[in-house]
Amino acid sequence: MKKILFVLLVLPLLTFASDQVKYIFLFIGDGMGMAQRMAADRYKQLTIGEGLLMNTFPVQGITTTWCADHFITDSAASGTAIACGTKTNTGVLGLDADGNRLESVAEMAKIKGRKVGIISSVSLNNATPAAFYAHNPSRSNLYDISLDLLNSNFDFFGGGSFSDLDGKNSKNARGNFLDLARADGYTVTTTREQFDALDKLPAIAISPKLDGDAMPFNLDMEPGDLTLADITAKAIDLLDNDNGFFIMIEGGKIDWCGHANDIGGNIGETIGMDNAIQVAYDFALRNPDDTLIVVTADHETGGLALGYSGTHYESNIDRVSAQKAAYTTFGRAYANLKKDTAATFDDIKPLVTQYFSFKFEGDDGDPLLLKDYEVKKLEEGFKRSREAGTYSPVEVREELYNDYDPFVVELYHLTANRAGLAWTTYSHTAIPVVTSAYGEESDEFEGMTDNTDMANTIKTLL
Numbered sequence: 001m002k003k004i005l006f007v008l009l010v011l012p013l014l015t016f017a018s019d020q021v022k023y024i025f026l027f028i029g030d031g032m033g034m035a036q037r038m039a040a041d042r043y044k045q046l047t048i049g050e051g052l053l054m055n056t057f058p059v060q061g062i063t064t065t066w067c068a069d070h071f072i073t074d075s076a077a078s079g080t081a082i083a084c085g086t087k088t089n090t091g092v093l094g095l096d097a098d099g100n101r102l103e104s105v106a107e108m109a110k111i112k113g114r115k116v117g118i119i120s121s122v123s124l125n126n127a128t129p130a131a132f133y134a135h136n137p138s139r140s141n142l143y144d145i146s147l148d149l150l151n152s153n154f155d156f157f158g159g160g161s162f163s164d165l166d167g168k169n170s171k172n173a174r175g176n177f178l179d180l181a182r183a184d185g186y187t188v189t190t191t192r193e194q195f196d197a198l199d200k201l202p203a204i205a206i207s208p209k210l211d212g213d214a215m216p217f218n219l220d221m222e223p224g225d226l227t228l229a230d231i232t233a234k235a236i237d238l239l240d241n242d243n244g245f246f247i248m249i250e251g252g253k254i255d256w257c258g259h260a261n262d263i264g265g266n267i268g269e270t271i272g273m274d275n276a277i278q279v280a281y282d283f284a285l286r287n288p289d290d291t292l293i294v295v296t297a298d299h300e301t302g303g304l305a306l307g308y309s310g311t312h313y314e315s316n317i318d319r320v321s322a323q324k325a326a327y328t329t330f331g332r333a334y335a336n337l338k339k340d341t342a343a344t345f346d347d348i349k350p351l352v353t354q355y356f357s358f359k360f361e362g363d364d365g366d367p368l369l370l371k372d373y374e375v376k377k378l379e380e381g382f383k384r385s386r387e388a389g390t391y392s393p394v395e396v397r398e399e400l401y402n403d404y405d406p407f408v409v410e411l412y413h414l415t416a417n418r419a420g421l422a423w424t425t426y427s428h429t430a431i432p433v434v435t436s437a438y439g440e441e442s443d444e445f446e447g448m449t450d451n452t453d454m455a456n457t458i459k460t461l462l
């Protein structure tokens, strides 16, 4: 307690105690299990010649992710465990299983005089970022969660936009959230020019390009588009100060691609987050005695297997590069074509070749030439897609495709299987995740840990 008072009283002259770390980065790959990391690592090795930076960190551990009411957690409960250090129930943010308010590591950092940044590639009131500033029994109360952001007094938010911006689903609506944030003193940027010019805090930097409320998928980005790495670099520039900072950066769409069983999108998002880790790592090299980088995940999504019954011992993960767009982008193009009710399977073939490079005719040795049974699978998916999800029984439909379009699912499964990979679920799994650490006090994260250890350990370093 005396130390806390001391820190508060002499902030401008602060020198850090031996167990304190001045600059702390916490990366969370949403849905990034060990298989996702290895698939992205192998893909990068084969296509670029070097693997993921996070896999080279000197400290590697295994982390359990279960929550208070389920062996398989959701992002709210696991986000709360990582952010606050306490297990809670599915869907709950910043409260324990009995509804008591918890303190997040970001809130503690702020109280101790650090600057705080929260970054996510998905909407900034989504479960994972919200776990660091919100206290709400339901992750679905999106507008109310946004209002909690204003109470946090955190310095920087960056990434996607906000879901339910105008509070259409909230009893507590009092206008457009971005207007409220501006009135509260936040500079809000929504264009690239504004982002580049941004030089003061507090600030909310929203990606100039959005896919729904989230940043675009890495796979769909064009040169010059704002990336998670760009936002991380901006956060470092703005937040660096004598009292240090805590920055949480979430790769949120690794999870979304896991749910959709989209392997190209999944690998793209994991590499996108690794690029942001590179920015933090470069900063750590410049500040070697003062920086800690922790990389973890809230859970695994999709039950990704690094093998497939049809390819035996063969892995061709670089073949994923034949996939040209993430599932939402292709899904939109396909839905557009599907509007023409007279369109046949033959009419859809050019779209398949355009987005997945698959060929329906050609040399037998061509790895992109579809085999007869694969074409049949696609035809069946197309037929079911045409039936608009009405075929039964519903249990079979659920198990085969969840809520996803059967034709779209078949194409993405085919892409994974041809690379020697397979998905086993459209949901999360309880497979433990990998935690990697670099820098000061990084050995605290070695070995078998639990997601609650992230907050509880980092709190001792503030």
Ligand SMILES: [Zn+2]
Pocket: 031, 075, 255, 256, 259, 301, 428
């Ligand atoms: Zn999820």
